[in-house]
Amino acid sequence: MTVATDSSTRTHYSIQTRDLNLWYGKFQALKNVTVDIRPRLITSLIGPSGCGKTTLLRCFNRINERYGNVTTTGEVTILGRNVYDEDISLSELRKSVGMVFQRPNPLPISIYKNVLFGIRTHTRRGAFPRHQRDEMVESALRDVQLWDEVKDRLRRRATHLTLEQQQKLCIARLLPLKPRVILMDEPCSALDAEGTERVEALIGDLKRQYTIVIVTHNMAQARRVSDECIFMLLGEIIEHDDTVQLFLNPHKEQTEMYIEGRYG
Amino acid sequence: MSSEIRPVSRPGIQWVYRMIERLIELTIMLCGWSSILFVFAIFYFVFREAAPMLFGDLNLVEFFTSPNWRPASEIQPQYGVLALLVGSLSVTALAMVLAVPFGLGAAIYVSEFCGGKLKEVLKVVIELLSAIPSVVWGFVGYMVLGPLIMQLSGAPVGVNVLNGGIILALMSVPIIVSVGEDALKAVPDSYREAALSLGASRWEIVCRVLFPAAKNGLLAAVLLGVGRAIGETMAVLMATGHAVQIPHSLFDPIRTLTATIAAELGETVEGDDHYRVLFVIGVVLFAVTFVVNLIADLVVKGIRSEKA
Ligand SMILES: Nc1ncnc2c1ncn2[C@@H]1O[C@H](COP(=O)(O)OP(=O)(O)OP(=O)(O)O)[C@@H](O)[C@H]1O
Ligand SMILES: [Mg+2]
Numbered sequence: 001m002t003v004a005t006d007s008s009t010r011t012h013y014s015i016q017t018r019d020l021n022l023w024y025g026k027f028q029a030l031k032n033v034t035v036d037i038r039p040r041l042i043t044s045l046i047g048p049s050g051c052g053k054t055t056l057l058r059c060f061n062r063i064n065e066r067y068g069n070v071t072t073t074g075e076v077t078i079l080g081r082n083v084y085d086e087d088i089s090l091s092e093l094r095k096s097v098g099m100v101f102q103r104p105n106p107l108p109i110s111i112y113k114n115v116l117f118g119i120r121t122h123t124r125r126g127a128f129p130r131h132q133r134d135e136m137v138e139s140a141l142r143d144v145q146l147w148d149e150v151k152d153r154l155r156r157r158a159t160h161l162t163l164e165q166q167q168k169l170c171i172a173r174l175l176p177l178k179p180r181v182i183l184m185d186e187p188c189s190a191l192d193a194e195g196t197e198r199v200e201a202l203i204g205d206l207k208r209q210y211t212i213v214i215v216t217h218n219m220a221q222a223r224r225v226s227d228e229c230i231f232m233l234l235g236e237i238i239e240h241d242d243t244v245q246l247f248l249n250p251h252k253e254q255t256e257m258y259i260e261g262r263y264g
Numbered sequence: 265m266s267s268e269i270r271p272v273s274r275p276g277i278q279w280v281y282r283m284i285e286r287l288i289e290l291t292i293m294l295c296g297w298s299s300i301l302f303v304f305a306i307f308y309f310v311f312r313e314a315a316p317m318l319f320g321d322l323n324l325v326e327f328f329t330s331p332n333w334r335p336a337s338e339i340q341p342q343y344g345v346l347a348l349l350v351g352s353l354s355v356t357a358l359a360m361v362l363a364v365p366f367g368l369g370a371a372i373y374v375s376e377f378c379g380g381k382l383k384e385v386l387k388v389v390i391e392l393l394s395a396i397p398s399v400v401w402g403f404v405g406y407m408v409l410g411p412l413i414m415q416l417s418g419a420p421v422g423v424n425v426l427n428g429g430i431i432l433a434l435m436s437v438p439i440i441v442s443v444g445e446d447a448l449k450a451v452p453d454s455y456r457e458a459a460l461s462l463g464a465s466r467w468e469i470v471c472r473v474l475f476p477a478a479k480n481g482l483l484a485a486v487l488l489g490v491g492r493a494i495g496e497t498m499a500v501l502m503a504t505g506h507a508v509q510i511p512h513s514l515f516d517p518i519r520t521l522t523a524t525i526a527a528e529l530g531e532t533v534e535g536d537d538h539y540r541v542l543f544v545i546g547v548v549l550f551a552v553t554f555v556v557n558l559i560a561d562l563v564v565k566g567i568r569s570e571k572a
Pocket of ligand 2: 053054055185215
């Protein structure tokens with residue numbers, strides 16, 4: 001089964017969770033999480049360390065399940081399909097829901113092959129002729145402003161790039177798959193200030209085409225890049241609002257305390 | 265006692281410390297060099313025993329091309345090792361054909377597809393397998409596998425190429441599995457996660473991420489397995505039937521170079537031609553392992569420079 005994308009099932013939201021609970025063994029990391037995330041916006045997830053931001057993000061592409069001790073209840077509806085349905089194909093889900101990790105993790109193969117890795121797993125061998133593959137690589141790398149820097153060394157190993165270039169490549173390799181949602185877990189935490197600025201600009205450019213959920217530790221970053229903001233505490237959603245509103249005029253006391261830096 | 269502050273260590277003590285340090289350095293250096301020294305010493309002694317024959321009466325063309333091995337003949341001793349060479353190669357090749365896919369497959373299974381208790385149990389079993397002495401393997405080949413082969417195939421003898429190959433494979437699999445598993449374990453988990461998040465299945469991760477990432481380690485695993493198979497003596501001596509001939513099928517008994525040395529050295533008189541020819545075989549074995557290692561080294565280096 002594919003994630004339904006036709007208009008009859010399209011909802012107003014890209015990602016909806018209903019009473020999502022998650023346990024690592026006996027430890028409950030998510031408690032009755034119910035959120036609606038809107039398409040073509042950047043939604044940031046903030047909250048103190050260990051509050052479950054990463055865990056929630058990793059529920060959306062079900063990559064949490066690689067740890068054996070995870071139990072999940074509730075629903076996560078992405079583009080109109082519950083991803084916890086029996087008949088969902090994980091591979092198809094991950095095709096439409098891409099992920100960028102905290103630590104850049106390009107694969108130890110060439111830059112060229114990294115960009116095409118995803119498409120190769122989803123199409124049979126030789127589905128695209130050479131020139132079409134070259135075009136895909138070029139356009140993906142142009143979209144992340146990496147093309148000019150690496151166009152002469154596409155066959156070199158991607159792990160030799162700088163961290164900033166690696167992280168851009170990790171974004172670029174999602175694009176040929178034409179995902180609907182891109183999940184980012186603290187994508188700038190390994191980068192310096194300038195790298196962070198450039199990657200943030202890039203994320204801003206991408207929002208026109210994709211729904212982006214970004215986890216960040218950095219409240220300034222949340223304010224800079226996101227349109228909506230979700231504040232989490234101890235596995236629960238405390239507040240979800242327009243970013244400007246949430247920072248100027250928080251409704252909950254915990255939110256106020258957090259953005260004033262009283263815990264953190 | 266005066267209360268003046270004394271220097272922490274007087275010059276005399278410092279001198280002693282320096283000497284101790286030098287001594288430790290020297291010891292470590294000796295340890296390093298001694299391993300090289302031993303290899304050369306072994307080669308020297310083997311070569312010294314072989315030399316009079318190697319550069320004397322031995323007809324090297326006949327040595328390598330004749331299948332007639334009659335070293336103890338009173339009338340006309342013949343020293344042709346072709347049959348032994350083919351015996352060694354065939355049994356090693358068969359062992360590798362069986363052991364490489366099995367060993368790598370098992371390494372992949374243990375490291376990627378099973379978890380928890382099962383994984384621990386399997387690892388212990390594999391360690392145990394590699395601790396079984398080769399005589400025991402030979403015994404298994406002779407007493408268990410041999411009759412089984414006879415029964416299943418109707419071959420007149422059960423100790424043959426097939427038997428030796430299977431036994432050698434069983435002996436090399438544990439090495440291949442444990443070294444291969446280490447190599448796979450060393451691949452950072454973030455690579456698996458990256459591939460998984462792009463929609464790759466477990467098999468795709470194995471083929472497209474782990475193989476390229478662990479190439480060197482897996483190659484090392486295979487070569488260690490080959491090394492074990494070529495050098496093995498006791499088990500093949502017991503499991504291959506001890507008949508000097510060029511095999512025409514898997515069910516023909518053969519004899520290997522190593523088994524020949526082990527079986528015949530005791531019967532020779534020190535210094536006679538037969539004795540020296542056995543040492544020439546030793547030199548040949550030396551050369552073979554050297555070449556295998558050299559190729560392995562070059563391959564690994566080639567892979568490295570390709571990466572850079
Ligand atoms: N694989 C796991 N097994 C057991 N517990 C886990 C696992 N992963 C996370 N946890 C626990 O779940 C809770 C939430 O973790 P999570 O990584 O989602 O927090 P986070 O908000 O992303 O924190 P940070 O800001 O430090 O990245 C933490 O208490 C953590 O210890
Ligand atoms: Mg986190």
